[in-house]
Structures are given as structure tokens and as C-alpha cells.
Amino acid sequence: DSGVTQTPKHLITATGQRVTLRCSPRSGDLSVYWYQQSLDQGLQFLIHYYNGEERAKGNILERFSAQQFPDLHSELNLSSLELGDSALYFCASSEGTAQETQYFGPGTRLLVL
Amino acid sequence: QKEVEQDPGPLSVPEGAIVSLNCTYSNSAFQYFMWYRQYSRKGPELLMYTYSSGNKEDGRFTAQVDKSSKYISLFIRDSQPSDSATYLCAMSDSGGGADGLTFGKGTHLIIQP
Numbered sequence: 644d645s646g647v648t649q650t651p652k653h654l655i656t657a658t659g660q661r662v663t664l665r666c667s668p669r670s671g672d673l674s675v676y677w678y679q680q681s682l683d684q685g686l687q688f689l690i691h692y693y694n695g696e697e698r699a700k701g702n703i704l705e706r707f708s709a710q711q712f713p714d715l716h717s718e719l720n721l722s723s724l725e726l727g728d729s730a731l732y733f734c735a736s737s738e739g740t741a742q743e744t745q746y747f748g749p750g751t752r753l754l755v756l
Numbered sequence: 757q758k759e760v761e762q763d764p765g766p767l768s769v770p771e772g773a774i775v776s777l778n779c780t781y782s783n784s785a786f787q788y789f790m791w792y793r794q795y796s797r798k799g800p801e802l803l804m805y806t807y808s809s810g811n812k813e814d815g816r817f818t819a820q821v822d823k824s825s826k827y828i829s830l831f832i833r834d835s836q837p838s839d840s841a842t843y844l845c846a847m848s849d850s851g852g853g854a855d856g857l858t859f860g861k862g863t864h865l866i867i868q869p
Contacts, residue, residue: 645799676856686800686844688856699855733799740854744790747799 646670647736647748655754661722664751666734668715674698674737675717676745677709681730692717693740724755759783762845762860770868775832779845779860782826786847786858789821791830794842794862803843804830835867 646669656662668675677689679702688701692711703709706724711717721728731752735745762779769775777791788807792800804819806812806828812819818831828847832839842864846857 645801647799674854678856685861686846686857686859688858691854691856693854701856740850744802744805745857746802747792749799752797 645746645748647734647746649732649734649748649751651751652749653752653754655756656724657756658724658726660724660755661720662724662753664719664721664732664734664753666717666719666736666748668717668734668736669746672736672738672746673715674740674745675711675715676735676737677703677717677719678733678735678747679730680733680750686733689719691740698740721753726755729753729755759858760845760847760860763863764861766864766866768866768868769835771835771837773835773867775835775839775865775867777830777832777843777845777863777865779828779847780826781828781847781858783847783849783858784823784826785849788848788850789819789828790846790848790857791817791819792844792846792859794844796841800844837867837869840865840867 648667673694689703691699709719731750733750735747791804794800809823816833820829842862844862845860
């Protein structure tokens with residue numbers, strides 16, 4: 644157990660809908676990262692938050708957004724969902740932003756029908 | 757050309773064999789190299805973390821980095837059925853991956869009892 648928690652574990656929804664994925668980092672970690680894992684693209688970095696502020700963006704679509712709250716938990720919002728958004732979404736956390744390893748949560752499996 | 761190339765396998769070997777897993781990359785700015793293990797339907801788990809070129813050993817696992825060839829390897833000695841998983845290489849040009857980690861697609865490893 645990495646200490647990173649994610650809810651829900653599974654999510655089934657329809658095209659055009661909006662969903663929110665939640666992540667709680669390990670105790671003491673200030674950084675939260677979001678990744679998307681699909682069969683064809685592998686694990687892709689989406690976005691990084693540090694202590695409530697956005698630090699870096701990767702291959703995140705404009706339909707997707709995230710935030711990190713004062714208690715350091717983070718939410719990833721996915722809107723106008725398409726079939727191709729079906730994937731595993733992982734959250735990872737680390738202590739800071741330099742020379743620390745990232746610890747991954749168990750993931751949320753999203754299926755868009 | 758993908759930034760990180762990794763043979764997807766599957767790679768099937770008998771129990772007790774030495775396993776060699778490899779990745780090549782194109783971005784010469786990468787300085788931090790990691791190997792993650794991912795069991796089916798679980799989050800990636802960090803196995804090895806290496807900075808720059810050289811070797812690092814941890815129990816049955818040895819990580820090697822050759823920056824001149826842009827090639828990294830993970831060796832598993834005395835392989836066990838419990839080592840059966842997908843192995844992902846990851847890399848970053850900053851210590852904590854503040855800009856996110858770049859992953860290979862993973863090699864599916866099967867250790868036959």
C-alpha cells in the first residue's frame with residue numbers, strides 16, 4: 644500500500660457526461676500528479692500540483708481540469724467525455740518537487756459508453 | 757519516434773532465470789531513471805531509482821544506465837513467479853519529475869514455475 648488513495652475505483656458513464664476523480668496524497672506529501680494509462684498510449688503525464696498551485700502540464704486535454712485543495716487532496720474533472728477517454732487514471736504523490744520519488748495510487752478505471 | 761521505447765513482450769522465462777529488461781530513449785536531457793512494477797489492475801510500484809549513468813543494486817534487482825547510448829536496463833536475478841508483472845521504465849530531466857515522468861509502455865513479464 645503506497646498510502647495514496649483514489650476514489651472511486653470504477654466509474655461507468657456515458658459520452659458527453661462529466662465526472663470527478665478524487666485523490667488523497669500520502670501524509671506529508673505536497674505534490675500531486677495525475678496520469679492517464681491507456682492500452683495504446685501507455686502512462687501519460689497530465690498535470691502536477693504542488694501545495695495548491697499548478698506546477699506543470701503534460702498531455703492534458705482542454706476538456707480536463709484539476710485542482711488541489713488546502714487539505715492537499717486533489718480532484719481531476721473530466722468533461723464532455725468521449726469513448727477515447729476510457730482509461731485508468733492514476734494519481735501519484737511526492738514530498739516536494741525535486742529529487743523525490745512518486746508514489747502511485749491504485750487508480751480509477753473509467754469506462755465511457 | 758517515441759521518446760521512450762520499450763519492448764512490450766510478453767517475455768516468458770523459467771523460474772530461477774536471470775531476466776533482462778531494457779528501454780531506449782531519445783531525450784538526452786533525461787537524468788533520472790526509474791523502474792516501476794505494475795501488477796494487473798494495480799498502481800505502479802517503484803522498484804529502482806537511479807541518477808545519471810552507472811549501476812545500482814537492491815537485492816535481486818540491478819539497474820544500469822548508459823547515458824552515452826541512451827539505454828537503461830533492469831536485471832532480475834533468481835526470478836520468482838511473484839515477479840510476474842508489467843515492468844515500466846520511467847525517466848525525467850528533473851529530480852522529482854516536476855514536469856512529470858515519461859514512461860515506456862511496459863514489458864509484460866511471465867515467470868513460469
